[in-house]
Amino acid sequence: MQELQTLYKATFGHAPLKVETLAKAGSNRQYVRMTAPAGHTPASVIGVVGTAVEENRTFIYLSQHFRAQGLPVPEILGVSDDELRYMQTDLGCCSLYDALAHGRQAEGQYDEAEVALLRKTIRLLPRIQVEGAKTMDTSKLLPPEQFNEQAAMFDLNYFKYCFLRTTDLPVDEVRLEADFQALATDLTACAPQQCTFLYRDFQARNVMLLDGEPYFIDFQGGQQGPLQYDVASFLWQASARYPQRLRETLIDEYMQALDELLHFDHEAFRTNLMRFVLFRLLQVLGAYGLRGYFERKKYFIDSIPHALSSLRRMLFEGIADPYPYLKDTLQRLTDLPRFNIPSATETRHLAEAAGMQEQEGEKPKLTVRVFSFSYKKGIPADESGNGGGYVFDCRSTHNPGRYEPYKQLTGLDAPVIKFLEDDGEILTFLDSVYHLADAHCKRYMERGFTDLMFAFGCTGGQHRSVYCAEHLAQHLNERFGITVKLLHREQQISKTLKARE
Helix, strand or coil: CHHHHHHHHHHHCCCCCEEEECCCCCCCCEEEEEECCCCCCCCEEEEEECCCHHHHHHHHHHHHHHHHCCCCCCCEEEECCCCCEEEEECCCCCEHHHHCHHHHHCCCCCCHHHHHHHHHHHHHHHHHHHHCCCCCCHHHCCCCCECCHHHHHHHHHHHHHHCHHHHCCCCCHHHHHHHHHHHHHHHHCCCCCCCCEECCCCCHHHEEEECCEEEECCCCCCEECCCHHHHHHHHCCCCCCCCHHHHHHHHHHHHHHHHCCCCCCHHHHHHHHHHHHHHHHHHHHHHHHHHHHHCCCHHHHHHHHHHHHHHHHHHHCCCCCCCHHHHHHHHHHHCCCCCCCCCHHHHHHHHHHCCCCCCCCCCCCCEEEEEEEEHHHCCCCCCCCCCCEEEEEHHHCCCHHHCHHHCCCCCCCHHHHHHHHHHCHHHHHHHHHHHHHHHHHHHHHHHCCCEEEEEEEECCCCCHHHHHHHHHHHHHHHHHCCEEEEEEHHHCEEEEECCCC
């Protein structure tokens, strides 16, 4: 950090008043907000510590190039001599992903203000793809500079090795490779004649909102390539849960904006877009496998069911039909016991795709109660009279309560969550719990049972048990769409996660 502060002082002539390290996201870059003393401008900047000079060079070049084209990206304010550190304009703390939280939590029921932000954002995308590609020195892009069959095969094999292989699903490698090759050929055949910029990671987290206006970040992985890739990345982002009707509206907005910049075949564009949706879902599952299963990052593990939900819909709609063995493999993958429980949202989407209305099931609904507690005060009683369920002892995992900074916090607080997840023991513990709980909930739902209880105990009922109870409650509500009643007994906190209609 000292090197960043030295760069700041060399650039602005004074030291920063405050230096705040920001939480890392999916990359290994470290971001730091540096605030100026009163009366100095800019009021704050973002300092970046990168681990790869080539990646930094590409971002710096593209940011300068895009700004010269009048595109909304951060300005580079200073670069260290070794090019491992640089400073850029501070675009604030609110990403488009943050601004859409209400719609996500409402299972894709986005309000007018959220839809307006989505419209505004996707209408800007053609500008960075088409206008941003003008006079671009493509030799400054990271390799491979162009999305070609080799690049497509790399991502398809990424899915195979980082996700598909983790399931131990039997696969005919030769037949799968043949369909991968056919899909890669189709994907690269739809690139426009003129040079266009493929953002590659166009998603709501990489759009910042400053005074209500979208700004683009994290475009250093871009290439020359087909336009549909970015549209698929944005509209089929696994955790966004955009309803199909909203997707269609946003596709129309995108195509209207693109019409102003180049001529293209609308029907062919839509056909090829769906191929990229399938491709992007496979690529995303590969990333989730690597980041989740291997690096044990919880966000990516939690995102897997959403991606599989979208994949099931793609299979239902016949998008994979031209690639029969790939289709068969993906169908068997989504039918695996660990993946084959559709959420209420997914069921609704499948019914919508088939043009049918869901019928209310005759079986009664399951309600799950989840507790955190202190063993010193006894195990919670089962008030349902059912007598079924589990009590899990969290005391085998590393206890943050031993350390002074965490003693007044609980498993709901970000520093405790970070401690537990960085340590990793709690993630391994919960992974086993999830498998057991999923199987039990599924069977209870099949048999029409109405009550099930899970309880997590630790020494004080404050850190580990609270974290585990909170995460299991969210997991079961998300995966099965059922009502979950959550009680952190020693913290006197209770809430109900409602069943999805």
